[in-house]
Structures are given as C-alpha cells and as structure tokens.
Amino acid sequence: MVYRRTHQVVKRLAARRSAILAAARDAAAESGMAAVQIAPVAVRANVAAGTVYRYFPSKADLISELIAEVSRDELAAIRRAADAAPGPSSAMAAAVSTVALHVLSQRKLAWGILAEPVDVDVTASRLASRREITSEIAARIDAAVRAGHLPAQDTQLAATALLGALHEALVGPLAPDNLDDQAKLRDTVQSVTLLALRAVGVMDARARGLVVQAVLPAKALVGA
C-alpha cells in the first residue's frame, strides 16, 4: 500500500463527520426531524449528498447517532446536576429539573429526538436513549428510597412515568407555548418538578422546598 492516511487527513475526515452530524442537529433543532433529509443536511455541511454516505451507511444511522449524541449530552447534564446536590432527595429533584429545563430550552430538538415521526426506523436508538435516561433517574429515586426518604416502589416504572410526564407536559403538542417569558418558564419547570416529586412520594411541603433549591442552580447550568 502506497497510501496511508496522514494525521491531517484523519483530522479532516473527523471534522467532516462532525460537521454532518452538527448540520443534522441544527436542522432538527430548527425545523424538526422532518427537516433532517440527506440533501439539505449535505448542503448545510458543505458536502455533496453522496458524501454523507461515506460517513453514515444510511439515514437511519445518521439519525441514530444524532439521537445518541444528544442523549449523551443530556445524561451528562443530569449527572452533573444530581452529583452537585447535597443529598439523595435533592439529587432527584435536581435531575428532574435539569431534564425539564433542557427540554424547554430545546423543545424542537427534544421533540425530534423523543417522539417526532421519522421516515426511517430509529426505535432502537430511541429506546436506548430512553433507557439510559430513565435508568439514571431510577437510580436517583432508588437512592432516595434507600435513604428512607421515599416509600418503596418500582423505581424503573416510576422513572419512566416521570419522564413521560415531563415530556408530554413540556414538549408535547399540549405544552404551554408562551415560554419565552422567563418567569413563566420557571413557574412551569417548578410545577412539573413538584408534580414529579410528589408522584414518587415526597410530601407536598418538603417537595416545595426541594423544588426551589433545584431549579435555581439548574437554570444556571443550562445558561452555561
């Protein structure tokens, strides 16, 4: 073989791959998953349509990677927020608020990743994404249960229900739509976090306290 990839080329190829993914992400964030079509994404990434296929075997793979990427970011944010909390209940509250805030600050993207109809099959990828997130939340609920702060329960089911509640309330078609207003946005996050905490068995009074503690730092993180 007289040809070997030089470091520079390797970097360029990686950059291109990232550019394509980023283009897909931007398209999804701007106009939803329906806008993630090969030709427009290629244009955004400054490559030809065929080139996309040198980096992703199919559209399904491209979107799957997009979902995985967003999911990784989300998971990391949840862990960061929860780990920074002083105790298991706070951690749980922080995790929930973080999801709520992320979802609200990127509603179109969140909807695309989670549930928007796509013309290729990405169920496996979505499944994996949800499994990761719900497992993380379930672990936090579990910790609170073990600490004696919550009644015993099926934590995986609870986590799934919690995420369903957040998503439907915040990104679904019935989500409130006037969330440009910062105060209204914070209110909404607080309300859904409160619902979520009570759902797993936190007493109303205590839940209200946790909510306030959780939402403020989470907001700071989202801004960053």
Place this chain on the structure above:
Amino acid sequence: MVYRRTHQVVKRLAARRSAILAAARDAAAESGMAAVQIAPVAVRANVAAGTVYRYFPSKADLISELIAEVSRDELAAIRRAADAAPGPSSAMAAAVSTVALHVLSQRKLAWGILAEPVDVDVTASRLASRREITSEIAARIDAAVRAGHLPAQDTQLAATALLGALHEALVGPLAPDNLDDQAKLRDTVQSVTLLALRAVGVMDARARGLVVQAVLPAKALVGA
C-alpha cells in the same frame, strides 16, 4: 334530478364507510399505524382502493377520523367510570385507572393513536384528541381541588403530565411487556394510578385506598 338516494342505499353507504373505518381500526390494532395503508385497508373492507376515496378525501382524513373515533370511545369510558364514583377524588382515580386499563388492553392501537409515526400529517387530530382527554381529566382534578381534597394547582398542566406519565409507562417502548399475566397487569395499573394520584397531591395513605377502589370496577368495565 331523476336519481335520489333511497333509504337502503344511504344505509349501505354508511355501512361501507363504517366498514372502511373498522378495517383501518383493525389494521391499526393488529399491526400498528404503519399497517393502515389504503390498499390493505380496502382489501379488509372488501372494496377497491379507489372506493376509499369516495368516502375519505385522503389518507390523512381517514386516519384523523380513526383517531377521533377512538378518542370519543375513550372519553365516554372515562366519563362513565368517573360519574359512577362516589366523590371527586374517587372520580379522579377512576378516570385515571380507566385510561390505564384501556391503554393496556389495546396497546398497539393506543400507541398508534397517540404517538406512532405516520406518513401523513395527523397532528391536528391527535392534538384535538389529547385536548379532549386532558380537559376531562383536568376537570376531575379541578373538582377534587374545589372539594378541598387537593392543593391548588395548574390542573391543565397536571392533567397533561398525568396522561404523559400513563402513556409512557404503559405503551411506550419502555413499558413492561409481560402484561398478559392478569395479576401483573393489575399491579401495574395500580402502581401508575398511585403515582398519578400522589402527583396531584393526594396523600400516600389515602391514595392507596382510592387506587384499590378504582381499579376493580374499572376492570369490570373494560371486560364489558
């Protein structure tokens, strides 16, 4: 005009329309929304593909009507269950359990109606469907709040979150899958109903009582 529809013909036309809708519903219940394609539905209904278009202007209209029909049935069931309950909190619990049981006994259909990707735009219809159901649930929560059984809250948001929780926990890809077992099914319905009641602020002890009262009659109704 020398031609007027005779009563018999009117009836036959209506029957055909129903047959087409029923065929679509069966297809959706058996194999999901993806199976609701014009040609197969026409075969099921014993008509030619073209005939479908004499009853529905487009596939989108067909599916929209399907969604509306299922939604009407669901709403009626909720009202029946809630109205039969002795008080506002019981009514709320009954409404929630009813949704949970219906969803579980027709999971594929529910998933198709609610969230499964479809190749035509049915967002408006889904939106209307959800609005009806959430409004009904919101009204029940509201009644409980007015009766002093629950803390004041944004009941529309709460209802939306509740339904999201039920749907995700019961029909989403992370839903438990071994629900053929009757006992396991009842457990799951009880668990999610409990979560839902606590979420809106019912005390844990009281919620457990309401759940038991609500699930048994709801099961009987579903069987009917």
Place this chain on the structure above:
DNA sequence: TGAAGAACTGAACACTTATTCAGAGCGCGT
C-alpha cells in the same frame, strides 16, 4: 324496460427522497 346518473373498480400514474455510482479531484509516497 331503458336511460341517466351514481358508485365502484383497479391498473396506471405521480411524487418524494433515500441511495447509488461513474467520473473528477486530491493527497500520499516514491
């Protein structure tokens, strides 16, 4: 019974996009 219109049929059409691939361009090692 026959003419006129309504309803039905199903093969052909239309349209959208993912995917392919032959040729052009470029980077590597000699």
Place this chain on the structure above:
DNA sequence: ACGCGCTCTGAATAAGTGTTCAGTTCTTCA
C-alpha cells in the same frame, strides 16, 4: 514530478404508496 488509490461529486436510479380516472356495474325512476 508522477501514478495510485482514496475521497468527493451530483445527476440518475429505485422503490414504496397515495391518488387518479376511464371504463364498468349498479340503482333509480319514468
């Protein structure tokens, strides 16, 4: 500098389905 092979291009292709419509069958009513 040069040839080889990797990378890129973008127009052509492919495939799945919703939709149409000319022809056929059925229904009405004089």
